[in-house]
Amino acid sequence: MSKNIxxxxxxxxxxxxxxxxxxxxxxxxxxxxxxxxxxxxxxxxCPTPELNHLKRVKARQVLLFPSADIKDEEVFSILKDKGFPVDLLKNEVHRVKVAASPPLVRQQYVKCHSAWPCNFHADKYLEKLHTNTLFQGEELKQISIFMDIAEEVGHYFCSSSGVVIVDPKINSVVAVGFNERPELTIRHSIMVAIDNVAKTQMGGAWSTADNSCDPKNENVNLNGIPENILVKLKEKYCSVNFGASVFTPKNGDPEGPYLCTGYDVFTIHEPCVMCAMALIHSRAKRVFYRMPSVNGALGSLCKIHTVKELNHHYEVFIVEEENINSSS
Structure with a gap:
């Protein structure tokens, strides 16, 4: 059974x-x-700096200025007052609608350009995000595996949701998390996972971290993954790396970088506001989830990751999977 991702x-x-x-x-x-x-x-x-994204000419027509509350018959008087040589125009003033701001992606550009010619310089990365073509081939398979591991973690701990945090630099599962509510109100699966990341960096608020290493590889710290689930995951996902790079404080600074700097987060359910903000404070790089939530803060209830006033922003993706019967 294969998957369409x-x-x-x-x-x-x-x-x-x-x-x-x-x-x-x-x-x-x-x-x-x-x-x-x-x-x-x-x-x-008659400069129009707010419309610099537009061409001034379309065939033999020229853009004069925004209409605002100005009447058509007042246009030539305004031009004359500004010293413009009105004899260069036919005095056939009319109104057209144009894009109020620059197009950001090609789809917007096509619509804007059809109304009135405009300038556009495509951002290749942004276009891939917009057309959902950023991930291909092996990357899609890897995303699917990490999502499966998150689901495995949730099932193992009889939790409604599982979370996996990955360091893409070493392509390794750094930490996992599962829902520890209702007894412990704030211990949502993502909050637990972030705390487990802290354990790999000589921290952790909810239990003691001894900064232990993988006995087979002293450069890998396994504190972010409970030992009982680690054994099971290693057996089932033998091609996946587990463990974080050993944290080494620089210049005597025990804190180092923000917890999840550069990390990818895979969670079954869309994070709530608290968890989404925790990922912002932790400086996560990307967040992937399978199931939207009524109180989800990354697409359903709101899109916290797009709030411009925040000092960090991560990318968010919904992972849709469909099983395909590969038999003929």
Whole structure:
């Protein structure tokens, strides 16, 4: 039985919604040979810095300025007051709708450009996020395996949710977590997983960390994974690496980097507000989840990871899987 895996980005609304349109005044140039002169005069006397993402010319039409509360018959008077040579225009002023802000992805650009020509420089990485083509082949299989491990952890501890935290630099499972509620209110699976990451860095609030290493590899710390589940996971997922790089304080600083700096988080359920914020404070790099939640903070209830005022942002993905019968 194989799987069809789709990984969809959870993006800021500004990337998935249409760019809003505003009205502007345009007119026709009397002589096409004067288009360059018209543009130079308009840029000098009627600059529109808020519309710099737009071309000033469309065929023989030129963009004058936003309509705001101005009446059509007032346009030429305004141009004259600004010293613009109005004889360069036909005095056939009319209104058109144009993009109010620059397009961020190609899909937005196509719609904006059809309304009025605009500038656009594609961000290749952003385009892959927007078209859900960032992950391919082996990467998709690896994501699916880590999600399966998260589910395995949840089942093992009879928890409603399991979490796996991975260091992509060494492609290794650093820590796991499972839901320890209702007896312990704040011990959601992600909170437990983050605390287990802390155990690999000489910390941890909920139990003592001895900074023990893998007896077979002194460069690997296994404190982030309970021994009972570690044995089971190693047996079932023999191709997966387990353990964190041994934490070494630099210049006597016992704290080091933020807990989850550069780490990927795989969780069965969409994190709540508390857990989503904890991942922000921990400086996680990417978060993957399978199941949206009613109180989920990464797509359902809100999108905390896109709040511009926060000082850290991670990428979020929904992992959709469909079993495929490989037999003929």
């Amino acid at each position: 789709k990984v969809k980005s959870v993006l800021d609304s500004s990337l998935v919604e249409d760019i809003p349109l505003i009205e502007v005044f345009v007119d026709f140039v009397t002589d096409p040979r004067n288009i360059s002169k018209v543009v130079l005069e308009l840029n000098a006397r």
